[in-house]
Amino acid sequence: MNELNVPQTMRIYCNFCKKHTTHTVELAKKRPRRSVAQGQRRYLKKLEGYGSFPRPKPDHEKTTKKVDLRYLCKECGKKHTKGQGFRAKKFQIVKV
Numbered sequence: 846m847n848e849l850n851v852p853q854t855m856r857i858y859c860n861f862c863k864k865h866t867t868h869t870v871e872l873a874k875k876r877p878r879r880s881v882a883q884g885q886r887r888y889l890k891k892l893e894g895y896g897s898f899p900r901p902k903p904d905h906e907k908t909t910k911k912v913d914l915r916y917l918c919k920e921c922g923k924k925h926t927k928g929q930g931f932r933a934k935k936f937q938i939v940k941v
């Protein structure tokens with residue numbers, strides 16, 4: 846999947862309404878890390894001192910970014926996902 850156009854509205858199944866409804870598609874926003882979370886506290890503690898990055902640094906970067914979509918149900922107003930994200934070189938939400 847190199848280039849992908851996704852329609853802004855589509856009819857898909859809503860787990861809350863238990864039927865197919867109209868959804869609007871949007872990209873997930875990046876949220877700041879919660880510094881009170883156990884994993885984040887452990888990670889920050891691990892960074893202290895010399896030579897203590899917890900995992901090997903990647904020697905090459907991937908050429909694509911993962912696309913993380915959220916579907917907003919127009920009937921109940923709840924957001925949900927559809928499986929995991931996917932990789933695409935070019936991604937666009939098109940108005941139909």
Ligand SMILES: [Zn+2]
Nearest residue numbers: 859862918921
């Ligand atoms: Zn719904």
